[in-house]
Amino acid sequence: MTVLLNGQVIGEGGELRTAAIRLRDGRIAAIADQLEAMPGEEVIDAAGRLVIPGLIDLHIHLREPGFEEKETIATGTRAAARGGYTTVACMPNTSPVTDSPEVVERILASNRESGSGVRLLPIAAITRGLSGDRLTDMAGLKEAGAFAVSDDGVGVQSPRMMKAAMREAARLELPLVAHCEEEDLLIPGACVHTGEFAEKHGLPGIPPEAESIHVGRDILLAEDTGVHYHVCHVSAESSVRLIREAKEWGQRVTAEVSPHHLLLCDTDIPGPDPAFKMNPPLRSKRDRAALLAALKDGTIDFIATDHAPHTAEEKKRPITEAPFGIVGLETAFPLLYTHLVLTGELTLAQLVDKMTRIPADRFGLPWGELKEGAQADIAVIDLEAERTIDPETFYSKGKNTPFAGWKVKGWPMMTLVDGRVIWREDGI
Ligand SMILES: NC(=O)N[C@@H](CC(=O)O)C(=O)O
Numbered sequence: 001m002t003v004l005l006n007g008q009v010i011g012e013g014g015e016l017r018t019a020a021i022r023l024r025d026g027r028i029a030a031i032a033d034q035l036e037a038m039p040g041e042e043v044i045d046a047a048g049r050l051v052i053p054g055l056i057d058l059h060i061h062l063r064e065p066g067f068e069e070k071e072t073i074a075t076g077t078r079a080a081a082r083g084g085y086t087t088v089a090c091m092p093n094t095s096p097v098t099d100s101p102e103v104v105e106r107i108l109a110s111n112r113e114s115g116s117g118v119r120l121l122p123i124a125a126i127t128r129g130l131s132g133d134r135l136t137d138m139a140g141l142k143e144a145g146a147f148a149v150s151d152d153g154v155g156v157q158s159p160r161m162m163k164a165a166m167r168e169a170a171r172l173e174l175p176l177v178a179h180c181e182e183e184d185l186l187i188p189g190a191c192v193h194t195g196e197f198a199e200k201h202g203l204p205g206i207p208p209e210a211e212s213i214h215v216g217r218d219i220l221l222a223e224d225t226g227v228h229y230h231v232c233h234v235s236a237e238s239s240v241r242l243i244r245e246a247k248e249w250g251q252r253v254t255a256e257v258s259p260h261h262l263l264l265c266d267t268d269i270p271g272p273d274p275a276f277k278m279n280p281p282l283r284s285k286r287d288r289a290a291l292l293a294a295l296k297d298g299t300i301d302f303i304a305t306d307h308a309p310h311t312a313e314e315k316k317r318p319i320t321e322a323p324f325g326i327v328g329l330e331t332a333f334p335l336l337y338t339h340l341v342l343t344g345e346l347t348l349a350q351l352v353d354k355m356t357r358i359p360a361d362r363f364g365l366p367w368g369e370l371k372e373g374a375q376a377d378i379a380v381i382d383l384e385a386e387r388t389i390d391p392e393t394f395y396s397k398g399k400n401t402p403f404a405g406w407k408v409k410g411w412p413m414m415t416l417v418d419g420r421v422i423w424r425e426d427g428i
């Protein structure tokens with residue numbers, strides 16, 4: 001048994017209050033203003049610290065199997081634990097692709113063997129080899145433990161294929177998670193948003209409608225299938241508009257946004273630096289404002305990092321050739337706390353909700369809340385701790401972040417899953 005004493009929890013009305021939390025048999029046995037430590041009980045002194053449900057990230061890349069030089073399940077989940085995450089969902093663009101039950105089982109086994117303690121939910125492919133032309137055996141994948149299906153990394157180009165995928169996913173009650181990108185609208189070497197920065201540097205751009213045309217198409221395709229259709233990493237105002245409308249008419253659509261799209265726009269890119277290259281790209285000020293408004297009003301449901309590690313060597317290539325993607329697990333909470341909560345854009349309660357309860361709720365997961373009887377998945381955060389982001393200190397093999405050098409507050413100090421400490425900062 002463990003008891004966390006004197007922590008600050010977020011109350012019903014969003015206010016902070018001091019509370020003690022008793023953990024027993026992997027669950028939260030009691031939450032009270034005060035509790036007495038019992039003989040033999042492990043005591044964690046959380047005085048002055050925020051105690052919240054463990055963070056949930058439903059969109060990350062762990063690169064195993066096949067790209068272990070970028071990240072492994074062991075390194076990526078350790079990075080997750082350090083970031084305050086207790087549950088993460090990993091995308092299938094590995095090698096081999098997660099398109100067979102064997103790969104799903106291998107991912108789950110690797111996580112068990114790593115002893116990370118993080119709950120790992122494998123997302124399987126929609127099409128074999130992410131080729132876009134043949135559906136995977138979704139029933140077999142689900143049976144093996146797949147949590148959703150996605151061809152993340154590429155868009156499903158054929159509307160006919162997407163419709164078939166939606167019908168099958170709906171039948172099996174598997175969420176369909178879409179990377180929205182119409183390749184017919186892309187020019188070779190396109191690497192940043194079609195806008196001010198691309199123009200200034202003479203770089204080929206990725207237009208916002210390359211994303212939103214798929215969002216609109218998919219909403220129409222999903223309409224009579226009953227599928228849970230989820231839009232990955234929304235970046236464009238036009239996508240927000242379509243999602244908002246679809247929700248208004250009652251469609252089963254959800255959406256996520258990444259920390260970098262909430263905090264940066266194309267005009268913040270200092271130069272043609274691959275640390276700022278990700279897919280979808282950082283868009284205009286206006287897009288960014290629309291994303292924030294959509295997150296506030298619930299049009300965009302929650303935050304997911306799209307943690308996408310690459311090697312330093314790959315990210316040293318010219319911006320037109322370097323791979324898309326940036327890491328995010330170890331910096332998401334402090335970045336968002338500092339730049340959205342301390343600036344007054346979101347309340348602390350809203351931010352935490354959009355990183356815990358809401359993703360769990362939308363995908364029917366039993367975690368994400370601090371309440372008696374719930375599984376004891378917990379993050380302990382020091383809201384006052386202030387540090388400069390230094391990629392060299394990351395547990396992740398990926399050091400590719402546009403936020404190096406940013407001084408931010410609100411660092412995770414301890415992470416527990418099932419009432420067991422899976423990571424703690426030295427000295428606490
Ligand atoms: N987001 C990225 O820029 N890259 C992702 C792929 C993806 O999420 O589409 C990757 O796998 O590297």
Ligand SMILES: [Zn+2]
Nearest residue numbers: 152153179232
């Ligand atoms: Zn994607």
Ligand SMILES: [Zn+2]
Nearest residue numbers: 091152153306
């Ligand atoms: Zn991704």
